[in-house]
Structure formats: structure tokens, C-alpha cells
Amino acid sequence: xxxxxxxxxxxxxxxxxxxxxxxxxxxxxxxxxxxxxxxxxxxxxxxxxxxxxxxxxxxxxxxxxxxxxxxxxxxxxxxxxxxxxxxxxxxxxxxxxxxxxxxxxxxxxxxxxxxxxxxxxxxxxxxxxxxxxxxxxxxxxxxxxxxxxxxxxxxxxxxxxxxxxxxxxxxxxxxxxxxxxxxxxxxxxxxxxxxxxxxxxxxxxxxxxxxxxxxxxxxxxxxxxxxxxxxxxxxxxxxxxxxxxxxxxxxxxxxxxxxxxxxxxxxxxxxxxxxxxxxxxxxxxxxxx
Amino acid sequence: xxxxxxxxxxxxxxxxxxxxxxxxxxxxxxxxxxxxxxxxxxxxxxxxxxxxxxxxxxxxxxxxxxxxxxxxxxxxxxxxxxxxxxxxxxxxxxxxxxxxxxxxxxxxxxxxxxxxxxxxxxxxxxxxxx
Ligand SMILES: Nc1nc2c(ncn2[C@@H]2O[C@H](COP(=O)(O)OP(=O)(O)OP(=O)(O)O)[C@@H](O)[C@H]2O)c(=O)[nH]1
Ligand SMILES: [Mg+2]
Numbered sequence: 001x002x003x004x005x006x007x008x009x010x011x012x013x014x015x016x017x018x019x020x021x022x023x024x025x026x027x028x029x030x031x032x033x034x035x036x037x038x039x040x041x042x043x044x045x046x047x048x049x050x051x052x053x054x055x056x057x058x059x060x061x062x063x064x065x066x067x068x069x070x071x072x073x074x075x076x077x078x079x080x081x082x083x084x085x086x087x088x089x090x091x092x093x094x095x096x097x098x099x100x101x102x103x104x105x106x107x108x109x110x111x112x113x114x115x116x117x118x119x120x121x122x123x124x125x126x127x128x129x130x131x132x133x134x135x136x137x138x139x140x141x142x143x144x145x146x147x148x149x150x151x152x153x154x155x156x157x158x159x160x161x162x163x164x165x166x167x168x169x170x171x172x173x174x175x176x177x178x179x180x181x182x183x184x185x186x187x188x189x190x191x192x193x194x195x196x197x198x199x200x201x202x203x204x205x206x207x208x209x210x211x212x213x214x215x216x217x218x219x220x221x222x223x224x225x226x227x228x229x230x231x232x233x234x235x236x237x238x239x240x241x242x243x244x245x246x247x248x249x250x251x252x253x254x255x256x257x258x259x260x261x262x263x264x265x266x267x268x269x270x271x272x273x274x275x276x277x278x279x280x281x282x283x284x285x286x287x288x289x
Numbered sequence: 290x291x292x293x294x295x296x297x298x299x300x301x302x303x304x305x306x307x308x309x310x311x312x313x314x315x316x317x318x319x320x321x322x323x324x325x326x327x328x329x330x331x332x333x334x335x336x337x338x339x340x341x342x343x344x345x346x347x348x349x350x351x352x353x354x355x356x357x358x359x360x361x362x363x364x365x366x367x368x369x370x371x372x373x374x375x376x377x378x379x380x381x382x383x384x385x386x387x388x389x390x391x392x393x394x395x396x397x398x399x400x401x402x403x404x405x406x407x408x409x410x411x412x413x414x415x416x417x418x419x
Contacts (some may be wrong), residue, residue, distance in 0.1 A: 010340060010341060011340055011370065011371055011372065014340055014341050014342070015343055017343065018343045051306065077322070078317065078318075081317070081318055081319070081320045082292065082320045083316070083317035083318055083320045083321050084317060084321075084322045084323065085313060085317045085320065085321060085323050085325060086322060086323060086324045086325065087325045087327075089324060089326050089327070089338060090325065090326060090327035096326075096334060096338065096341075097334065102341060103341055104342060105324050105342055106293070109292075148347065156343070185392045201340055233308070238313040278373045
């Protein structure tokens with residue numbers, strides 16, 4: 001099957017994603033059977049309700065004019081029942097209507113860090129199947145969603161006025177992640193102040209990063225944000241830093257598998273061997289760099 | 290790890306999604322992963338969501354009275370897209386004779402307003418386990 005065909009065959013993509021989500025070794029096999037391919041991952045994180053989904057929807061639509069685009073949106077699983085209410089699609093009106101964009105929801109399934117256990121494999125599979133751009137919206141837990149930094153090439157942090165004070169933001173450590181900041185809901189009072197304060201906090205920590213005001217409902221500022229993301233990705237490509245991002249993604253994919261195996265039952269020999277394989281591959285990757 | 294994935298959709302023009310949300314929450318509390326698409330979905334959008342999310346089962350909440358037309362459209366589109374193996378259930382205010390017609394058409398189950406949540410959950414579990 002040609003690459004283009006696979007990308008266009010949403011049914012095949014969708015069914016394969018389910019198999020990847022449900023079985024790690026199957027995932028490994030499927031990915032191994034597809035050729036490596038360059039693609040970019042954009043992470044979208046930030047406080048609950050800040051507008052991540054609404055913004056992702058618009059960014060994906062802009063991206064899809066030039067690139068084959070997919071979205072994975074993660075919402076939390078209940079730690080008690082394992083059930084989940086996945087509602088990000090509600091806010092993704094344009095992307096879910098578009099014939100070009102593939103949108104998939106995933107439950108966090110007990111994984112901390114705002115992602116889902118099979119997210120690395122899911123993203124790698126989409127990339128190898130022909131998607132150029134994969135947007136990943138993390139759980140809006142507000143805290144320690146730092147995993148996204150290991151998965152994404154560029155991380156967008158979405159803030160919005162009225163969702164908590166600076167102290168909370170700093171306690172959560174969420175200002176420590178992100179390559180580009182969006183202060184969304186610029187139509188609401190307090191947005192420009194929040195942008196100013198965010199700028200000040202970043203400056204204090206010696207990180208000068210772009211901060212953009214957006215309104216993801218009417219689209220104000222979104223094109224500019226899109227251009228910034230494209231620029232950041234372009235710079236990674238030109239400087240070659242993208243290779244390091246990709247290496248890190250593979251490292252963390254393996255580490256994530258190690259973590260999953262340990263949580264399961266690695267007393268079986270087969271599991272032990274699987275565990276060793278991931279660790280050895282990571283040592284190889286580290287030696288190469 | 291395999292989890293049951295359910296799509297809860299509200300096709301049609303009526304603006305009431307309380308019932309759909311209550312069912313969605315009950316399914317979540319029963320340990321399922323529920324994809325909720327929000328109000329006023331076209332049949333196209335519902336089937337697309339089911340396809341992209343690869344759910345195990347689809348629930349349609351229809352209060353507009355247009356259940357015959359909507360269900361027919363959804364079932365036809367599902368066939369066209371190659372996902373007609375997924376069972377579909379319907380919730381809403383549906384006259385008994387229509388419910389019978391819907392089942393003939395291929396709808397698995399029709400739940401009226403008074404149906405206990407547990408009955409809905411059990412019936413979905415049963416359908417997916419098959
Ligand atoms: N006023 C205003 N409201 C917005 C804006 N962007 C999003 N919203 C609203 O904010 C609410 C949350 O938006 P979402 O996109 O679901 O936010 P989210 O960050 O994805 O939320 P979670 O995934 O639940 O954490 C919705 O009611 C949106 O309509 C904006 O620019 N201005
Ligand atoms: Mg969201």
C-alpha cells in the first residue's frame with residue numbers, strides 16, 4: 001500500500017490505532033513494518049478550560065492547507081472506574097468536519113503527565129502513515145504535564161484569564177514548559193495583564209519566548225500563532241535540532257514502555273526480555289549521540 | 290488493555306442534551322470510554338466520529354421526532370463507510386411502532402425516557418461482549 005493511500009484511508013488508520021492502543025507489542029510490530037518518516041509533532045497544553053481544543057481546531061485547519069494533519073486529544077480517565085468522558089471533539093467543529101484532518105480522542109488510562117500510555121506509538125504510527133503534522137492536546141490537569149516536552153517538537157502553552165492566580169501557575173510549574181505561549185480568551189478582561197505578567201515571569205527565569213494573545217472563538221491572533229509555530233519548526237529543521245527532538249522522542253517512547261512493563265508483571269521471562277530490549281535500545285541511542 | 294469505547298451523539302436539530310449527557314456519564318461510571326460529540330450533529334458527522342474514533346458501539350439521542358429519517362441515514366452511511374458492524378442504539382421519545390421499525394432497520398435497541406440507566410448500561414455491555 002502506498003503511503004498516500006494509507007494516509008487517506010481513515011478507516012485503516014482508525015482500526016490500526018485501536019490495535020496500537022490496546023497492545024504494546026502489536027504496536028511495536030506495526031510501527032516496525034512501516035518505513036521511518038519525517039514529521040512534526042505540536043504539543044498543546046495548559047490549564048483546564050483555557051481553550052486548548054478550540055485553539056487546536058483552528059491551528060489544525062490552518063496547518064491542513066499545506067500539510068497532512070492529524071489531532072490526538074487526550075482527556076483524563078477516572079482512576080476509580082477507568083471510564084472516561086472524552087469531550088474535546090465538541091470544540092473541534094472545523095477539524096471534525098474537514099475531510100483532510102484525522103481527529104482521534106484518547107483517554108489518559110492512568111498515565112500521569114497529561115498523556116496516554118500508547119501516545120508515543122500512536123504518534124509515531126501516524127507519522128509513518130503519511131501525516132506531516134500531528135497535534136497532541138494534553139489533559140488539562142494544570143500540573144506536571146511535562147511529558148509533552150518529550151513527545152512534541154514544539155510545545156504551545158495555553159493560558160487564559162480568570163482561571164487561577166500567578167502563584168498557582170508558578171506552583172504548578174507549568175510556566176517551565178512551553179516554547180510558545182498563547183494567552184487565549186483575549187476578549188475577556190485581564191487577558192493583556194496576564195500576558196504582561198507572563199512575560200515578566202518568563203523574563204525573570206531567563207526565558208524569552210513569544211507570547212501571543214488569541215481569541216480562538218473568532219480567530220483573532222490565531223494566524224500569527226500558526227506562523228510562529230511554523231517558524232519554530234522550520235528553525236528546528238534548519239539547525240538540525242529536530243534530530244535531537246526525534247531521538248528524545250524515541251528514548252522516551254522506550255522509557256514509557258519500560259514503565260508500562262514494570263507496572264504490569266515483569267516476572268515472566270518474556271516481559272523481562274522485552275524490558276531489556278527497550279533498555280538496550282536506549283543505551284544504543286545514547287551512545288550514538 | 291482493552292476498554293469499551295462508546296460514541297454518544299446527538300444528531301438532529303433539537304437543543305436538549307441533558308438526557309444524552311446523563312447516559313454518557315452513566316457509561317463512563319461503568320468504566321467505558323465515552324466520546325461525546327455535542328449538539329446538532331449531521332448524520333455525516335456522527336458516522337465520521339464513529340469511524341475516526343473506532344468506537345465499539347454508537348448511541349444516538351434523538352428528541353426531534355425525526356428518528357426514522359436520521360437512523361436510516363446513519364445506518365446507510367455506516368454501510369457506505371464500511372463500519373456497519375458497529376451496533377447502534379437509540380434513546381429518545383419514540384412511539385412503539387416506530388421503535389419496531391427502527392429495529393427492523395437494524396437498530397439494536399431503543400430506550401424510551403423512563404429506561405433505568407442500569408438497563409442501558411447492561412444492554413450495551415451485553416452488545417459489546419458478543
Ligand atoms: N470568551 C472566550 N471563550 C473561549 C475562547 N476560547 C475558548 N473559549 C471557551 O472556553 C471553554 C473551554 O474551551 P476548550 O477549548 O474546551 O478548552 P480546553 O482547554 O480544551 O478544555 P479542557 O480540554 O477541558 O481542559 C469553551 O466554552 C470555549 O467556548 C476565547 O477565545 N474567548
Ligand atoms: Mg480540550
